[in-house]
Amino acid sequence: MRxxxxxxxxxxxxxxxxxxxxxxxxxxxxHCLALIEGGESNLVLDFTTLKxxxxxxxxxxxxxxxxxxAAGGVLALCSPSEHAAMVLQIAGLFSQLxxxxxxxxxxxxxx
Numbered sequence: 001m002r003x004x005x006x007x008x009x010x011x012x013x014x015x016x017x018x019x020x021x022x023x024x025x026x027x028x029x030x031h032c033l034a035l036i037e038g039g040e041s042n043l044v045l046d047f048t049t050l051k052x053x054x055x056x057x058x059x060x061x062x063x064x065x066x067x068x069x070a071a072g073g074v075l076a077l078c079s080p081s082e083h084a085a086m087v088l089q090i091a092g093l094f095s096q097l098x099x100x101x102x103x104x105x106x107x108x109x110x111x
Contacts, residue, residue: 021058041073
């Protein structure tokens with residue numbers, strides 16, 4: 001797994017490449033928590049190149065969402081790969097989180 005961050009308006013976009021599974025869920029979680037603790041509570045997870053998402057990855061995403069909310073921010077998803085979209089849909093997270101179809105759809109401000 002590789003994570004690359006970039007600023008997009010009021011959000012930090014964390015692009016996650018590879019697999020988000022039990023072997024790397026803690027690394028992902030620590031990365032996101034460091035952003036939140038550093039004052040970046042508005043996050044978008046770009047899953048364009050995410051190849052695999054396990055239940056451990058889902059738990060990490062839910063933990064990040066909870067921490068963002070507690071810090072007064074929001075967590076959104078962007079461009080989930082076909083596999084990630086299927087897992088997120090089955091888990092019911094599409095109804096809980098905002099999902100942007102691409103980076104170009106991320107708003108310039110939070111409403």
